[in-house]
Amino acid sequence: VVARVSDATGADVRRLAGADRYATAVEVSRFAFGDGAAEAFVVSGTGFADALSGGAAAAAVSAPILLAAPDGLTDDTSAELRRLGPEEVTVLGGAASVSAEVTDQLVAAELEQNRIAGGDRFETAALVSSSYFASSGVAIMAGGSKFPDALAGGAAAAALGAPLLLSPRACLPDRVDSELT
Numbered sequence: 001v002v003a004r005v006s007d008a009t010g011a012d013v014r015r016l017a018g019a020d021r022y023a024t025a026v027e028v029s030r031f032a033f034g035d036g037a038a039e040a041f042v043v044s045g046t047g048f049a050d051a052l053s054g055g056a057a058a059a060a061v062s063a064p065i066l067l068a069a070p071d072g073l074t075d076d077t078s079a080e081l082r083r084l085g086p087e088e089v090t091v092l093g094g095a096a097s098v099s100a101e102v103t104d105q106l107v108a109a110e111l112e113q114n115r116i117a118g119g120d121r122f123e124t125a126a127l128v129s130s131s132y133f134a135s136s137g138v139a140i141m142a143g144g145s146k147f148p149d150a151l152a153g154g155a156a157a158a159a160l161g162a163p164l165l166l167s168p169r170a171c172l173p174d175r176v177d178s179e180l181t
Contacts, residue, residue, distance in 0.1 A: 018076070021045050022067045026080045029064035033084060039063040040086040042077075042098060042106075046070060049121035050093040052150040052164060056140075057132040059158035063090075072101035081111060091115040093124055118175065122166050126179040129163030138162045139180060143169060 016031050018024040022045055029040075041058050043051040045067030058065050064084065066077050068091075073081070081089065089106055091098050094117040106113045116131055118124040121144050129139065140157040142150035144166025157164040165176050 022069060022074045023076050025065065025067045026076045029066060029080050029084065033062075033064050036083070036085045037063050038087050039090060040081060040084050040088075041065045041090050041092060042068050042073075042102060043092045044068060044070075044097040047093070047097055048147040049144055049150075049166060050097055050124055052142075052147060052154050053121075053125035053128045053166060054090075054092045055154040056157035056162065056164045057090075057128050060132050060161060068098045068102045070099060072099065073105045078105060078109065081106075081109065087112060089113045091117075092128065093117055093121075094119075120173075122168065122173045123175045125164065125166040126173075126175045129165055129179050133161075133163040140164050141167055143167065145169060 016024065016027040018027050039061050040063055041054050043054055043065055051065060054065055063086070066080060068077070089111045091103060091106075091113060103113060103115065116124060116127050118127050125144065133139075138160055139162055140153040140160070142153035142164060144150060145168060150164060150166060154164050165179060167173065167176055
């Protein structure tokens with residue numbers, strides 16, 4: 001991740017990187033949320049869908065997204081959550097996406113948590129929408145089977161203060177119409 005930082009002498013480009021994707025997410029969080037955050041999101045570090053639908057929600061409440069490894073939070077991620085001092089940690093996705101080990105670690109760290117999880121990525125995105133965008137008036141819809149369209153749509157959703165809903169190619173899941181109506 002590259003961030004452009006302006007100061008009195010001009011612009012400077014700074015690379016935000018860690019040893020792996022988990023550490024990079026921590027570096028991005030430290031850069032953007034130096035003073036902490038009232039809420040933080042934890043998503044799978046190996047799957048993309050919940051992170052994409054969560055991006056617009058995180059932008060709406062000025063919260064970082066941190067990544068969970070399949071077997072739990074890395075030491076860096078746990079330390080970043082302590083540094084942020086959130087009032088609540090929102091875990092996106094079911095136990096197949098973000099394991100029970102992660103939620104056990106959050107409990108052990110005495111962090112208040114909430115899990116938003118549907119039966120699949122499409123329902124989870126719809127639940128994120130209803131939790132964070134009850135009256136947005138607009139939604140961005142993207143294919144949920146591959147990440148490129150949803151990645152581009154996520155930036156638009158964040159800029160518009162709108163949810164990013166995901167759909168399979170052939171049909172619109174019931175939980176997703178109902179979110180659109």
